[in-house]
Amino acid sequence: MNIKNLKKLVYILPVLAITACHSDLDQFPIDPDSSTEANVFADTEEAKSGLAKLYASLSLTGQEGPAGDPDISGIDEGTSQYTRMLFSLNELTTDHAVVGWGDPGLPNLHAMDWGAGNDFTVGMYYRLAQEVSFTNSFIEKAINLQGEEAQYFIAEARFLRAFAYYNLIDLYGNVPLEDKVSTSLPEQASRQELFDFVEKELIDIQDKLKESGANEYGRVDRVAAWALLSKLYLNAEVWTGTEMYAKSVEFSNKVINSSYSINTNDANGNGSAYDELFLADNDKNGAQNEFIFSINFDGNQARTYGGTTFLIHAAVGGDMDPAEFGVNGGWGGLRTTKALVNKFDYAVTESDADGNPVAWSDGRALFFTDGQSLEINTIANTFTDGYAVTKFKNVDSNGNAGSDEGGTFTDTDLPIIRLAEIYLNYAEVAALGLGGDKQTAVSYINELRERAFGNTSENITSADLTIDFVKDERSRELYWEGQRRTDLIRFNEFTTANYLWPFKGGAKNGTAVESFRSLFPLPSNIISINPNLTQNTGY
Structure with a gap:
């Protein structure tokens, strides 16, 4: 075989x-x-x-x-x-x-x-x-x-x-x-x-485990063990009461010095290589070099109503054209809140007549705004309340739809751990002043931002590397990749009133909830x- x-x-x-x-x-x-x-x-x-x-x-x-x-x-x-x-x-x-x-x-x-x-x-x-x-x-x-x-x-x-x-x-x-x-x-x-x-x-x-990069695509090598240790130690204080940030940096360094690399291949020529990470050919368009551990899908041979089939179909609705996403129709369910959209305020290039942002220079701001309201008044059955997210698509870098001719099941693989996250793990510890080197962390952040903007216009300096900045940068880089709740708990913002978002706790403007909700x-x-x-x- x-x-x-x-x-x-x-x-x-x-x-x-x-x-x-x-x-x-x-x-x-x-x-x-x-x-x-x-x-x-x-x-x-x-x-x-x-x-x-x-x-x-x-x-x-x-x-x-x-x-x-x-x-x-x-x-x-x-x-x-x-x-x-x-x-x-x-x-x-x-x-x-x-x-x-x-x-x-x-x-x-x-x-x-x-x-x-x-x-x-x-x-x-x-x-x-x-x-x-x-x-x-x-x-x-x-x-x-x-x-x-x-x-x-x-x-x-x-x-x-x-x-x-x-x-x-x-x-x-x-x-x-x-x-x-x-x-x-x-x-x-x-x-x-x-x-x-x-x-x-x-x-x-x-x-x-096999050496870095020596295994088949989709199977883990020793870098995956290092990356999971980086994540484990980053959360150690929350999970055990003992901080282990220096160990997180130690294993982040092992990952960063491995054969994996940040994808900068802008194959579709849109000025940002970020979106290439979430396309149907992300197993071969350069994104795979950033994926340390991914969950893989195939529109013909590995079909599920979960995975990226769910992420893509469920995020399409309203005035969106399903064909642009390589699928046969939208399920009209998933949107985002203005709290995520507002994290890209520094990169707004165009606003509508009401002053709401509709275009951004940060290539990670992948939102659909036509016919959508920034504010959410009703969550249930109202797809147009809240901006839609266009991060995941079942088209390749050339715009061709995935392999399922019926347009139901997707080919897009889902990164569970990618190198960009490990960069951010390192930067978080450096921003806390508990390990790593701040200037090195800045260089990692700037590598991600240069990919997002296609240039150095939004590079940061050491003075910008605060924990609040890293927290928001994690949100901008990793949204919809299954990380957010864990991050908010680590920053003491998941259940508390320290940070509110629309309909947190069931209240339109958000409210704190019981601390036991962290589990x-x-x-x-x-x-x-x-x-x-x-x-x-x-x-």
Whole structure:
């Protein structure tokens, strides 16, 4: 089996043996399926199909393409896809996004009044628990395989397990910690214990993963371990009470000095290379050199109603032309608030008759304004309230639509960790004065801004590098990439009155909410089934 990249790797999913449908997921994790594992782990080449499932569990939702045989039941299959739920929990709960749909539990996210039975908080827990189950099973069965390539497989599985636990720490706090297949009711681990596990795993596997840039596109190498450590240490003070900013800088430096590079290839010639990161050919247009860990999609061979299919369709509505986005129609749901738009105030080049911005020199300000109001008066069923976001498109650098001739499913891959984020991690610590070099951080910021503007006109100096500047620069660079809630919590702005945005807490002008909202609840049925678990405070 000669597999050149992960898009091809997931083609084989229908024949995988490691499958499961978790209705209650009352045991965390459980044995996915042992009936045909002998076939999957007969040799290294066959085991690669098992490895494919571990990656595909984050990109797809089941065994029959977009719908029909889900890995997780009890929630709409497309909604249950990992990156769609990451957007729902880490972007819809913030100033970056609102959605007009009334699906049960969905309006509660931006209003910040979810409960322990919320479909989205429950679904994400199940998805991450499933990934832990799959990786534990794979590691246990692959341990006896011989050869260097098999050892790389195991290291990648351990990275994916650490990544799942990184998400669980961030979203839920104290959850069960299991590193082997088990059918017993698990004990609950503290956030510190989970942090220590993820840290230890990533440090141990860094030299067991392939060298920087040596793996197939879509599979992780050792730089991914360094990058996740940079992120882990950046959040250490929030998650454990002990700051570890110097360690974040240490591993940021490792990433920055690797073979990955900021994409500056302006293939479509629009003056900014930023938008190339989010097009249908971002696996080969230069963007792939910036992607340290990505979730990959293919309009024909890796179909889902989550992923970038969701991000692109759901963001198209009103007077927007779906063809410009390479899709057959818009779902008219996702928009943004003026809080995000206003972060580009310094770059406004044109305003409408009411003084609202409609054009910007910063190439990251990817908004559609025609027929849209900057102010949001009504979120539900009113797509024209709030600017639309045009960041993601299912067209390539030459404007050609993606591979699905029907225009439903997209080819655009989604970066989960990219080099620009690590630049910003370094800059954040430098701005705090807790590590790194401020002038070096300025050079990293200016590299990103030169890409955004196509010139040096908006480069900054050391005097400009404040923590407030970095906070806003993270928003401008990383919006809609699943980062915002985590950032706001780190800056003490997620639940507090320190920073308000439209309809935060359900109030039109925004209001503070209870501090316990910084964590999502454990699913109520998990709590009722397992007496070893204690619900998060407030739920």
